[in-house]
Amino acid sequence: MxxxxxxxxxxxxxxxxxxxxxxxxxxxxxxxxxxxxxxxxxxxxxxxxxxxxxxxxxxxxxxxxxxxxxxxxxxxxxxxxxxxGSAEELSSNPLYAHYLAHRSGAILDKWIHYFPVYHRHLDRYRGRPVRVLEIGVYRGGGLDMWQRYFGAEATIVGLDVDEAAVRAVDGRYVVELGDQEDPDVLRRINDEYGPFDVIIDDGGHTMGQQIVTAETLFPLLLDGGTFITEDCHTSYWDYYEGGLKREGTFIEWVKDRVDDEHSRYDLAIDRTTVWATHLDGVHVYDSVVVLDKAERFRPFSEVVGSSSYLRSDRLAESYLADALASRDQLQAELDAIRGEVTALRDEMDRTVDRSATEVIENDRSARLALQRMRRESVETNAELERLTTDLASANGRLLESWEQIRLMRGSVSWRLTAPIRGVRRLMSR
Ligand SMILES: C[S@@+](CC[C@H](N)C(=O)[O-])C[C@H]1O[C@@H](n2cnc3c(N)ncnc32)[C@H](O)[C@@H]1O
Missing domain, CATH: 1.20.1280 (Monooxygenase)
Structure with a gap:
């Protein structure tokens, strides 16, 4: 026994x-x-x-x-x-299909539940000329899988601390030798082969390695890019300096990023960091964390769905639309007249500049032409003045419309939404 x-x-x-x-x-x-x-x-x-x-x-x-x-x-x-039968179901996933078909290729050691996660977040990059960095190459099985998945137009680059990884890929991919916990190594690889669309950290999986890699490379990732950290269960294992809710683990670091996502709702959270401004999504799966990078617009809320559109706002808004349309029309006319004035002035300048001989030879007709242009210029200026006055009054009417709409909102919607505000006040106590 x-x-x-x-x-x-x-x-x-x-x-x-x-x-x-x-x-x-x-x-x-x-x-x-x-x-x-x-x-x-x-x-x-x-x-x-x-x-x-x-x-x-x-x-x-x-x-x-x-x-x-x-x-x-x-x-x-x-x-x-x-x-x-789950294998059959998953076989439509191209990564899993590659994995199944790859039994005799370069060693590829994967947790199977990662495949649906990868495919959910990476499918949109396939067939495009994307740049992908895999940290942790081992014997190159992952690089083969990514190249097959992303397609021939993708550039796949690897980083590993072990020379055996460089030898194993035998020049089929660029694999840089270096420690992922060294920010200079990461910056250098980004300068040389980046910026990357996708970064996958499947390296040493210690807390320091995962945190330094994310903190250094996420800010350098392309806007719209995806940063994936694998094997995050090490955050719970002593061997990797992990432990449940232990300070300094990668998973605790990720929880801080969730706070950063909400920097607009608590003044104690720094809203100037890259995490507050460019972390568009934090997806936490079993052992895989996916960070989406995209510049975010400031959050704001808006109310639609009230019944105000059934009330007099509709009238005020159509009045406003009319005023805007006539203002635009006047503006167009004014621009056309200004163009005519400029053309007339140019013509007058050219007439005045004609040589003295020409003027002497045809003195009378030149004077007449000049007089006619002056007359036209006076008329055009008068038209210009009239249009400018019309425009000013159209703008005045526009302002009145805004004011009218504002007053209506004040009297109708504000009263209608008063109970909602009351409930919000009660809830925030
Ligand atoms: C899990 S294996 C990678 C497997 C590979 N991604 C695949 O799919 O086949 C981990 C790799 O990370 C490398 N590694 C460990 N510590 C590292 C570090 N500090 N910097 C870079 N690579 C490291 C190891 O040498 C090893 O090759």
């Missing part, structure tokens, strides 16, 4: 489950191991569930709840996924 259950026995039990043999599965689990009564009770009740998928999931839960090795639960959940 062994102290803990061996992985080989778990695998044998899962194989028997796939053939619907629950009794033999329990026998396989307990062949070399004597579980405590409590554990045995949980395993037995897991195996009493109706389907192979539920049984495998129940075994995984029992292993996890009793703190048995992580790999055992992993194998059970993996079997449950395949028994349940």
């Amino acid at each position: 062994t102290e803990s259950i061996q992985l080989a026995d778990v695998s044998r039990a899962l194989f028997l489950l796939s053939m619907d043999d629950g009794d033999q599965a329990l026998a396989a689990l307990t062949a070399n191991w004597e579980p405590s009564d409590e554990v045995l009770a949980d395993l037995t009740s897991a195996l009493a569930t109706p389907t192979a998928a539920e049984r495998a999931r129940g075994l995984g839960d029992a292993f996890r709840d009793h703190a048995l090795p992580h790999d055992h639960a992993n194998e059970c959940y993996r079997a449950a996924f395949y028994f349940s």
Whole structure:
């Protein structure tokens, strides 16, 4: 008898489950191991569930709840996924399809539940000439997957601290050697190959690495870009300096970013940081955090849906629309007359400038032409003055309309919305 259950026995039990043999599965689990009564009770009740998928999931839960090795639960959940048909459902996801078809390629170690998350946030970049940075290359399996996913026009760049990663990709991709916890390394890679549309941090997963990488590269990401941090469960694991609600973990850092998103609602939050101005979305999934970058407009609220449009506002607004239309018409006429005046002045200047000989030769007709132009100029100036006065009065009427609308809003909508304001005041106490 062994102290803990061996992985080989778990695998044998899962194989028997796939053939619907629950009794033999329990026998396989307990062949070399004597579980405590409590554990045995949980395993037995897991195996009493109706389907192979539920049984495998129940075994995984029992292993996890009793703190048995992580790999055992992993194998059970993996079997449950395949028994349940979820693999078939997910196979329409191009990343998962690549993963399935890639069994003999470069090593690719992925948590399967990341694929739907990636596809939800990255699908819009496919087939476009985007720049993608993957931090943590290992043997290049991820780079192959991203290139296939984003398409031939995409440029995929890698960063890894281990020279073996550079050797493994063998020049098929640019892979820079460097430590992701060094902001200078990150800035250099951005200067040389960025700015990036997409950054995926799948590097060392320690708190310092994840936080420094996000703080350095998110501000440099293209507007509209996506920043993804993987394996955020390390925020809960001692080995990675994690711990539930422990200060300094990446997940606690992310919670601060949620506060930054709300900087407009509390003066204590700095509203000048890149997180307050350019963090458009924080998406927290199981072990994956996605940050959307986009400059945000200042939040404001507006009321529609009141009945004010049924009341006299409608009249005032049509009056205002008429006033605006006639003002625009006058403005156009005024512009046309100004153009004519300029043309006349130019013509007069040209006439006056004609050579003295010409004037002497045709003195009388030149004088007559000059007199006619002066007359036309006086008339045009009078028209100009009249239009300017009309425009001033149209603007005056416009102001009156605004005032009328303002007064109507004051008397109707303000009264109608008074109960809403009362409720808001009560709620804010
Ligand atoms: C989980 S693997 C990456 C797997 C890869 N993304 C894939 O999909 O196949 C993690 C990689 O991060 C690298 N790494 C660890 N610490 C790092 C650091 N401080 N800076 C850069 N890379 C680091 C490791 O050398 C390793 O190759």
